[in-house]
Amino acid sequence: xxxxxxxxxxxxxxxxxxxxxxxxxxxxxxxxxxxxxxxxxxxxxxxxxxxxxxxxxxxxxxxxxxxxxxxxxxxxxxxxxxxxxxxxxxxxxxxxxxxxxxxxxxxxxxxxxxxxxxxxxxxxxxxxxxxxxxxxxxxxxxxxxxxxxxxxxxxxxxxxxxxxxxxxxxxxxxxxxxxxxxxxxxxxxxxxxxxxxxxxxxxxxxxxxxxxxxxxxxxxxxxxxxxxxxxxxxxxxxxxxxxxxxxxxxxxxxxxx
Amino acid sequence: xxxxxxxxxxxxxxxxxxxxxxxxxxxxxxxxxxxxxxxxxxxxxxxxxxxxxxxxxxxxxxxxxxxxxxxxxxxxxxxxxxxxxxxxxxxxxxxxxxxxxxxxxxxxxxxxxxxxxxxxxxxxxxxxxxxxxxxxxxxxxxxxxxxxxxxxxxxxxxxxxxxxxxxxxxxxxxxxxxxxxxxxxxxxxxxxxxxxxxxxxxxxxxxxxxxxxxxxxxxxxxxxxxxxxxxxxxxxxxxxxxxxxxxxxxxxxxxxxxxxxxxxxxxxxxxxxxxxxxxxxxxxxxxxxxxxxxxxxxxxxxxxxxxxxxxxxxxxxxxxxxxxx
Numbered sequence: 014x015x016x017x018x019x020x021x022x023x024x025x026x027x028x029x030x031x032x033x034x035x036x037x038x039x040x041x042x043x044x045x046x047x048x049x050x051x052x053x054x055x056x057x058x059x060x061x062x063x064x065x066x067x068x069x070x071x072x073x074x075x076x077x078x079x080x081x082x083x084x085x086x087x088x089x090x091x092x093x094x095x096x097x098x099x100x101x102x103x104x105x106x107x108x109x110x111x112x113x114x115x116x117x118x119x120x121x122x123x124x125x126x127x128x129x130x131x132x133x134x135x136x137x138x139x140x141x142x143x144x145x146x147x148x149x150x151x152x153x154x155x156x157x158x159x160x161x162x163x164x165x166x167x168x169x170x171x172x173x174x175x176x177x178x179x180x181x182x183x184x185x186x187x188x189x190x191x192x193x194x195x196x197x198x199x200x201x202x203x204x205x206x207x208x209x210x211x212x213x214x215x216x217x218x219x220x221x222x223x224x225x226x227x228x229x230x231x232x233x234x235x236x237x238x239x240x241x242x243x244x245x246x247x248x249x250x251x252x253x254x255x256x257x258x259x260x261x262x263x264x265x266x267x268x269x270x
Numbered sequence: 271x272x273x274x275x276x277x278x279x280x281x282x283x284x285x286x287x288x289x290x291x292x293x294x295x296x297x298x299x300x301x302x303x304x305x306x307x308x309x310x311x312x313x314x315x316x317x318x319x320x321x322x323x324x325x326x327x328x329x330x331x332x333x334x335x336x337x338x339x340x341x342x343x344x345x346x347x348x349x350x351x352x353x354x355x356x357x358x359x360x361x362x363x364x365x366x367x368x369x370x371x372x373x374x375x376x377x378x379x380x381x382x383x384x385x386x387x388x389x390x391x392x393x394x395x396x397x398x399x400x401x402x403x404x405x406x407x408x409x410x411x412x413x414x415x416x417x418x419x420x421x422x423x424x425x426x427x428x429x430x431x432x433x434x435x436x437x438x439x440x441x442x443x444x445x446x447x448x449x450x451x452x453x454x455x456x457x458x459x460x461x462x463x464x465x466x467x468x469x470x471x472x473x474x475x476x477x478x479x480x481x482x483x484x485x486x487x488x489x490x491x492x493x494x495x496x497x498x499x500x501x502x503x504x505x506x507x508x509x510x511x512x513x514x515x516x517x518x519x520x521x522x523x524x525x526x527x528x529x530x531x532x533x534x535x536x537x538x539x540x541x542x543x544x545x546x547x548x549x550x551x552x553x554x555x556x557x558x559x560x561x562x563x564x565x566x567x568x569x570x571x572x573x574x575x576x577x578x579x580x581x582x583x584x585x586x587x588x589x590x591x592x593x594x595x
Binding site (some may be wrong): 065067075087088089090091095096098100101103104105106108109110111112113114116118119121123124126127132171194210245 | 271273323349354355400405475481486488489491492493494495497498538539540
């Protein structure tokens with residue numbers, strides 16, 4: 014039963030000739046939350062899209078629920094993991110509800126149209142990210158933060174057991190950052206979803222994740238429980254800038270020297 | 271929210287428009303035929319003007335409808351493939367290649383069949399050159415494809431201009447009519463119609479996947495679309511549809527660009543509705559434009575491409591001016 018939702022085995026990820034990840038072994042099980050941290054350009058997004066099966070690994074394998082992601086049909090993969098990209102751009106118009114409904118694609122047959130049940134799921138997802146009442150708005154009238162929350166709602170509509178989130182907090186103001194993190198923490202706790210997210214704030218990673226993966230950009234990585242790995246020493250080394258650590262009511266906070 | 275019910279209603283309305291455009295095309299001309307006579311002729315009875323309707327106007331209307339439908343379909347597909355609302359069927363140089371083939375055939379004095387043959391070969395040639403160059407390193411991103419297509423089209427344009435410059439006087443008129451798009455030269459009505467039926471039948475099962483592709487390659491892949499294969503298929507399908515139309519009626523402009531936009535404005539960007547609606551609207555538009563082209567200054571005929579452009583340019587400028595909202 015306790016098969017991990019996703020597993021990386023001896024994973025090597027390269028951009029051009031440069032290996033940014035080498036011999037990575039990683040498993041994320043149901044209910045687990047993992048943060049990926051690293052400097053700009055270290056390869057966090059590239060790693061995440063490789064884990065999502067959107068990019069071929071240089072060597073090694075990614076397994077989704079025990080099956081090689083490279084051999085799964087994209088539709089099968091889409092039922093096992095949902096991926097949030099960093100950029101949303103929309104050359105054509107569409108309404109908010111239509112956009113959220115695209116998440117139902119892997120669940121529908123070739124000739125099916127979205128049913129009222131699909132629409133209910135989409136409306137529920139929009140409510141969960143605070144976009145209720147905006148169903149008929151055109152997407153290019155949304156603000157950056159609203160567009161990002163719509164992308165998250167689309168992800169929820171997809172209803173996969175594993176969420177791969179590339180900077181889910183970009184464009185979001187503080188209250189929505191907390192709301193989104195709490196939303197995924199709740200999904201992990203109550204529905205047993207697995208969550209892997211690329212984050213830039215080690216304090217939020219410490220607060221909302223069980224484990225963290227530090228990506229150094231030269232092939233090296235470090236993986237461990239957040240309490241052990243998110244410390245002033247390791248993070249100062251990771252970002253190449255001195256950080257001081259402050260504890261407050263169980264939350265960790267990092268201040269640049 | 272998109273529903274099948276709404277799609278069927280809209281498509282039924284457009285079917286009526288298509289029927290209306292056919293009726294008009296069969297009635298109007300230097301020899302006028304009454305609606306009752308047109309219907310009687312179509313249902314196999316003797317009516318006045320039966321021969322004109324069956325032998326001349328009907329084949330031309332069918333060819334026009336098929337070409338308009340093919341162009342609108344190809345335009346809609348290209349806009350998804352390139353994720354660019356300004357893409358049209360000719361943007362990747364298909365019509366340029368066909369133009370070079372056709373001009374060469376006219377220049378060396380080949381008969382109509384030879385012109386059609388060389389035009390089709392030219393279209394295929396341009397299609398493979400653009401694909402080969404853009405695909406080079408396996409990436410063939412939208413930008414690379416678009417740039418390659420535009421450059422190949424420009425090269426073809428130069429060759430066409432060269433051939434126009436060295437052509438003898440009496441061949442120029444035929445060449446210009448071909449370049450502007452003209453249904454008077456179409457010899458067969460069934461090849462474009464067959465191409466239209468096949469193309470639409472092949473495209474429709476992938477309509478929802480095209481919706482996702484228009485939102486981005488990575489997003490589509492993540493939502494379960496086999497993006498690589500789908501893009502090859504659309505490129506081939508849109509190119510062949512364009513080639514079939516251009517071979518039949520020359521490079522008729524603006525139908526492929528404007529019709530998908532008009533339909534999108536009226537019904538939204540759901541390809542399940544957009545593709546068949548564009549076919550019906552594009553076909554009807556071209557039938558109407560061609561009816562105008564052969565009646566406006568009768569007995570002289572205008573190339574239909576001039577009329578589609580004259581109608582298309584203001585409509586498109588209007589759409590463009592209200593775009594930034």
